[in-house]
Amino acid sequence: MIHLLLQQYVAANFQRKIGARPNRERFLLIDQSIKNNLAPISGEMSVPKVGMEPLRRKALVDAALRVIGDHGSLAVTMSDIARQAGVSPALAHHYFGSKEQLLIETIRSLLRQLRSDTVAALRAAKTPRARLSAVIRISFHADQFAPDTIAAWLAFYAEAQRSEETRRFLVIYASRLRSNLLADLKRLVPADAAERIAEGAAAMIDGLYIRQSLKSAPIGIEASIALTEDYLNALLASVSPSPQRVKAETAAPSSGPTGHSGVEPLVSTRPLDPPGERGKPHRTTQGQMT
Numbered sequence: 001m002i003h004l005l006l007q008q009y010v011a012a013n014f015q016r017k018i019g020a021r022p023n024r025e026r027f028l029l030i031d032q033s034i035k036n037n038l039a040p041i042s043g044e045m046s047v048p049k050v051g052m053e054p055l056r057r058k059a060l061v062d063a064a065l066r067v068i069g070d071h072g073s074l075a076v077t078m079s080d081i082a083r084q085a086g087v088s089p090a091l092a093h094h095y096f097g098s099k100e101q102l103l104i105e106t107i108r109s110l111l112r113q114l115r116s117d118t119v120a121a122l123r124a125a126k127t128p129r130a131r132l133s134a135v136i137r138i139s140f141h142a143d144q145f146a147p148d149t150i151a152a153w154l155a156f157y158a159e160a161q162r163s164e165e166t167r168r169f170l171v172i173y174a175s176r177l178r179s180n181l182l183a184d185l186k187r188l189v190p191a192d193a194a195e196r197i198a199e200g201a202a203a204m205i206d207g208l209y210i211r212q213s214l215k216s217a218p219i220g221i222e223a224s225i226a227l228t229e230d231y232l233n234a235l236l237a238s239v240s241p242s243p244q245r246v247k248a249e250t251a252a253p254s255s256g257p258t259g260h261s262g263v264e265p266l267v268s269t270r271p272l273d274p275p276g277e278r279g280k281p282h283r284t285t286q287g288q289m290t
Contacts (some may be wrong), residue, residue, distance in 0.1 A: 012156050057095050057105075064106045067150050069148025074103060107169050109157050110149070114173070117141055118180065128184035132232060135180045139205045140224045171235045175204050193239040200235065205226050 065083035067076045078099045082092040096102040121134035143149065160167040178198050185194035208224045219227075 023108065044117065053095065056085075056087065060087070060092055060095060060102060061106050061109050064102055065110075066148050068106075068155050069151040072151050072155065074159050078102070103159075104165060104169075105154065107166065110144070110152070111169060111173055114138070114141075114144060115176070117143075118176075122180070122261050128187040131183065131184045133229065135177070136201070136205070136228045136232070137225055139177070139228075140208070140221045142221060145209075145212065145221055145224070146214070147212075150209055151155075151203075154207060173249055174202070176204065188236060189239045193235075196234065197235045197239075200226060201232055204231055 001191045040204065060081060064081045067080050067084050068074060071080075076091050078098075079089045080101065081099070082089045085092070092102065116122065117138045118135065121138045122131050123132040138144075156166055157170065160170050167246075181198040181201055182194055185197055188194070189197065205228060208219060212218050212224070
């Protein structure tokens, strides 16, 4: 269907050039033009080239984030997004079918990137406390904590009140964050305290996103990380170690340097340098959901 429409469009524009040439010769010229991707529509769209789909889909997702960020809501049109991406609305519909499908792919893309960054950071961290710091730092990664991305997250939370599919993706996000925190907290403090601290830390992370959206009083990445780490440190220091931690400390009293147990201190001061899907959350061997 698209091929036929393009033939008709190109035929009309080539009429003057090919004049009274026979029909067979005329359509051979038209077909050759289509194959060479020389048939622009409204100065924006050319026939999709082989291998271009992933790049154009990503460009449209990135454009959707920027447009949603500018508008502060999902009340945007496919034309708005296509214009930002530098393509025609027809091409945007060709790749995603509807604005709703493009918006779902946008939130899915955010979750995929967050999951990928989190998995890499958790693999690089060697201790429970370092993994907690990894989760916190990745939560405030520059890509996620950018103004447009924050505005998009807030818009998706508002949409979740009406859209079951959007709500499902946000539940996946919340479950992953809580699980990633809880898995290593349970290795440091008793289970009931770990549950409480995980809920509080997750709420603080989400709250700092809301605070950052107030452009008149934004909080930087490092300040947000420091606030969350301070909260975590204070709660960990106020709770007795878990039986698992006590057992580890008493089982290896001389495995470290003289005067040290060889077990990581409750509050780690070692800095962590972070590297820089749709479906059920995946649980790693450490117990994190990613």
